Amino acid sequence: AQKEIEALREVLNQYGYEYYVLDKPSVPDVEYDQKLQELRKLEEEFPELVTKDSPTQRVGGEPLEAFQKVEHKVPMLSLGNAFNEQDLRDFAKRAAQGTDEPVSFVCELKIDGLAISLTYENGKFILGATRGDGSIGENITSNLRTIRSIPLTIKEKENLEVRGEAYMPHKSFLALNEAREEKEEEPFANPRNAAAGSLRQLDPKIAAKRNLDIFLYGVGEWNNSNLTSHSDRLEALSKLGFKTNPEWRKCETIEEVLEYVEYWTNERPNLNYEIDGIVVKVDNLDQQEELGYTAKSPRWAIAYKFPA
Numbered sequence: 001a002q003k004e005i006e007a008l009r010e011v012l013n014q015y016g017y018e019y020y021v022l023d024k025p026s027v028p029d030v031e032y033d034q035k036l037q038e039l040r041k042l043e044e045e046f047p048e049l050v051t052k053d054s055p056t057q058r059v060g061g062e063p064l065e066a067f068q069k070v071e072h073k074v075p076m077l078s079l080g081n082a083f084n085e086q087d088l089r090d091f092a093k094r095a096a097q098g099t100d101e102p103v104s105f106v107c108e109l110k111i112d113g114l115a116i117s118l119t120y121e122n123g124k125f126i127l128g129a130t131r132g133d134g135s136i137g138e139n140i141t142s143n144l145r146t147i148r149s150i151p152l153t154i155k156e157k158e159n160l161e162v163r164g165e166a167y168m169p170h171k172s173f174l175a176l177n178e179a180r181e182e183k184e185e186e187p188f189a190n191p192r193n194a195a196a197g198s199l200r201q202l203d204p205k206i207a208a209k210r211n212l213d214i215f216l217y218g219v220g221e222w223n224n225s226n227l228t229s230h231s232d233r234l235e236a237l238s239k240l241g242f243k244t245n246p247e248w249r250k251c252e253t254i255e256e257v258l259e260y261v262e263y264w265t266n267e268r269p270n271l272n273y274e275i276d277g278i279v280v281k282v283d284n285l286d287q288q289e290e291l292g293y294t295a296k297s298p299r300w301a302i303a304y305k306f307p308a
């Protein structure tokens with residue numbers, strides 16, 4: 001039975017990765033459901049073989065009494081804002097002055113959700129937390145485990161803490177508010193509030209029904225990573241099975257950054273999730289170090305905000 005159970009977990013994790021992370025399922029849903037049912041039955045028969053990282057263990061048991069507080073080893077900072085082209089040009093100029101090599105950038109969509117942190121030890125997802133005030137967040141591991149695009153195990157055995165945005169896709173938001181109107185409940189004002197409200201549920205069974213998703217965009221801590229740029233990190237996170245946003249781009253010059261901003265200002269309504277801006281980052285990690293931080297934000301990144 002042990003062999004069968006491990007084989008089922010392996011194939012279900014692969015199917016889950018293809019469906020939830022790549023959005024490219026290789027089998028029909030009915031095959032996934034059937035194999036998951038098979039695994040549930042085997043685990044019921046041999047409860048001693050159940051492991052926390054089994055695909056059957058995503059939706060935890062009892063609701064929590066309250067969320068524990070979590071101290072972030074590396075503070076989760078906020079971003080300085082840019083509101084127009086000149087602000088972005090000034091940011092690029094300051095970045096170039098802070099280092100002696102030419103500076104290239106990475107542009108990313110700024111997802112309008114909730115900043116979260118995921119910690120893995122020995123390849124296992126052991127802690128998920130909200131940003132909170134940047135130093136102290138809330139332990140929402142049981143709710144984040146219900147987000148299918150978050151891997152419960154990864155191949156990397158070194159300690160790893162990744163950061164990203166939990167969000168509610170438009171489709172899920174509309175369906176949720178329809179259901180709430182039917183039950184004469186107050187609809188959520190926007191997907192960001194709906195995502196935040198869902199992750200603040202003490203009962204993981206409720207969070208599990210909210211069809212939340214995440215995009216990961218950064219690393220808090222990663223031992224043994226010999227990666228020299230932010231773009232290398234994003235690629236390495238993808239290879240590990242994490243969901244990063246497919247629209248990020250390397251931009252060699254500020255002109256390319258401005259083109260990216262222009263493009264997504266027009267393209268924004270065609271996305272199936274909310275974004276409230278574009279994040280521009282210096283790509284080279286040594287240059288990020290040289291530029292450093294103010295009390296609350298990195299000097300090597302800025303958030304361009306769309307006009308409200």
Ligand SMILES: COc1nc2nc(N)nc(N)c2nc1C
Nearest residue numbers: 077078079108109110217279301
């Ligand atoms: C480097 O720090 C950050 N990077 C980010 N990247 C994206 N794409 N979106 C964010 N909201 C974000 N926020 C912070 C503090």
